[in-house]
Amino acid sequence: MTPLQVPALRPPGQVIEVARTLQNAGFEAWCVGGAVRDALLGLAHLDWDLATSATPPEVRRLFKRTVPVGIEFGTIGVLDRDGRMHEVTTFRHDVRTDGRHAEVEFGASLDEDLARRDFTINAIAYDPIARVLRDPFEGQADLQRGVVRAVGNADARMREDRLRALRAIRFAARFDFAIEEATWLAIVASAPFLTRLSPERVKQELDKTMEQVVRPSDALARWRESGAFASLVPTLADAPDSLLRAVDALPVPGLSTRPLRKPLRFAALFSGHDGKAAEQAMRALRFSNQDITTVSVLVDRYARFGASLGDQLASGSAPSGADLRRLAAAVGRLRVAAFLRLCAARWATDDRRVEPRTVRALYRQLLRIAFNEAIEVADLAVDGDDLRRAGIAAGPHLGQTLQRLLDAVIDDPACNTRETLLSLAAHPA
Known part of the structure; x- marks a missing residue:
C-alpha cells in the first residue's frame, strides 16, 4: 500500500524529537495507537506512543532517561526534556496467547506489528518526520464510515x-x-x-x-x-433501558473535578437493586472501599426513599419539613446533593414526570436543611457528657437516648435547646 501524505497531522514536538533520535540512529519510528486515531478524528490526545524497529536495549542506549515499563513486551518509557514519558515499543508479533496475556517475539515489520492490533482504527501508523501515514487495514476508511x-x-x-x-x-x-x-x-x-x-x-x-x-x-x-453482563456482572444481566438511560442523565466525570461524578454514574447503574446487591457486585469487581461505600449507600437510600419521593412530587404533593429533615438525616448531609442528582436521573427516565423546577426547588430546600439544621447527633445542643452529668449511665442506653433526642429535634427544631433536651432525656414520653 502506498503511504498517504498527511502534512497536517502533527504530534507534539517532544514526540517528534524521540522519533528523530531513533531514525537518526538508523531505526524506524512510527506514532501508533489511539493518538493517531484521535488526531485523524480531530480530537485532542495527550499520550503519543511510538513503535520502532529498535530493540529495548537499543532504545535504552539511545536515551538518557528511560523506564522499563514493560520490557518483556518490548516497551520502554522514554522521558523527554520536560519529564513526560512516551512509550516506545519494538515491532513484535504474538507467538501464543491464552486470552489474557500474549507471548511476543521481536523482529517483526511495521505491518506485522499493526496486524496484531485489535481494530483497524487503532492499526494506523504515522511517521512524524516524513509525514506519511501507513494504513494497511483501511482504518481511515472505517473512521470515515x-x-x-x-x-x-x-x-x-x-x-x-x-x-x-x-x-x-x-x-x-x-x-x-x-x-x-x-x-x-x-x-x-x-x-x-x-x-x-x-x-x-x-x-x-x-x-x-x-x-x-x-x-x-x-x-x-x-x-x-x-x-x-451475564458473564461478568450478573446483577445487571437484565437491566432495563430506563435504568441505563439514567446513567446518561448524569454528567461525564471527565468534564468536572467533582469527585462523586463517576461513583454517581455507577450508583445509577446499580439503582435497580438494593445497596447490598450493589456492594457485592462492586466488591467482586475490586472497586475501592470508598467507592463501594458511596455507591451502596446511595443505592440503598434510593431504594428506601427515592421512588416514593418521586411519586409524591409527581402527584403535586410536597413533603413536610420534618420529612425532609428525616430524609437528610438518613442520607447524610455530605451525600444529599449526590442523592438528589441520582433521584433526578431516575425520575427523568422512569417517566415519573417530576417537573425540573420542582426538582430544583427540592434541591435548594434539602441542601439548606442539611447544612443549617440539626440532622445528626453531633448537631444537638447536648452531648453524651451532658447526659452523664444529668444521671444517665454510659452504655447503649445513652446512645439510644441521644437518638431519641435527635428524633424529637427533627420533628420540631425548636426543641434543640439544652434545657428542653435535658428535660426530654430525664422524662421520656
Whole structure:
C-alpha cells in the first residue's frame, strides 16, 4: 500500500524529537495507537506512543532517561526534556496467547506489528518526520464510515485477548460508531469466555466507559445484549433501558473535578437493586472501599426513599419539613446533593414526570436543611457528657437516648435547646 501524505497531522514536538533520535540512529519510528486515531478524528490526545524497529536495549542506549515499563513486551518509557514519558515499543508479533496475556517475539515489520492490533482504527501508523501515514487495514476508511472493525479475523482477535470485546463496545459508544457485523458476532461468541479476564481489567473498562462516553447507555446496552453482563456482572444481566438511560442523565466525570461524578454514574447503574446487591457486585469487581461505600449507600437510600419521593412530587404533593429533615438525616448531609442528582436521573427516565423546577426547588430546600439544621447527633445542643452529668449511665442506653433526642429535634427544631433536651432525656414520653 502506498503511504498517504498527511502534512497536517502533527504530534507534539517532544514526540517528534524521540522519533528523530531513533531514525537518526538508523531505526524506524512510527506514532501508533489511539493518538493517531484521535488526531485523524480531530480530537485532542495527550499520550503519543511510538513503535520502532529498535530493540529495548537499543532504545535504552539511545536515551538518557528511560523506564522499563514493560520490557518483556518490548516497551520502554522514554522521558523527554520536560519529564513526560512516551512509550516506545519494538515491532513484535504474538507467538501464543491464552486470552489474557500474549507471548511476543521481536523482529517483526511495521505491518506485522499493526496486524496484531485489535481494530483497524487503532492499526494506523504515522511517521512524524516524513509525514506519511501507513494504513494497511483501511482504518481511515472505517473512521470515515464510523465503524469499529477487527483487524483480520474477528474471532481470532477476540481469542487473543478477551478484553477486546469490551474495548470494541467502548470505542463504538465513545465515537458513536457502529460495530461491523462479523466483529459483533465475535463479541457475542466471546462473551461466555470473558470470565477469564481479571476483575481489575473488567473494572478498568467500566471506569473508562463512565469517564469517556457521553451516553454510556449505548455501551451498557451492548454489554447486556452481547452477554457480557451475564458473564461478568450478573446483577445487571437484565437491566432495563430506563435504568441505563439514567446513567446518561448524569454528567461525564471527565468534564468536572467533582469527585462523586463517576461513583454517581455507577450508583445509577446499580439503582435497580438494593445497596447490598450493589456492594457485592462492586466488591467482586475490586472497586475501592470508598467507592463501594458511596455507591451502596446511595443505592440503598434510593431504594428506601427515592421512588416514593418521586411519586409524591409527581402527584403535586410536597413533603413536610420534618420529612425532609428525616430524609437528610438518613442520607447524610455530605451525600444529599449526590442523592438528589441520582433521584433526578431516575425520575427523568422512569417517566415519573417530576417537573425540573420542582426538582430544583427540592434541591435548594434539602441542601439548606442539611447544612443549617440539626440532622445528626453531633448537631444537638447536648452531648453524651451532658447526659452523664444529668444521671444517665454510659452504655447503649445513652446512645439510644441521644437518638431519641435527635428524633424529637427533627420533628420540631425548636426543641434543640439544652434545657428542653435535658428535660426530654430525664422524662421520656
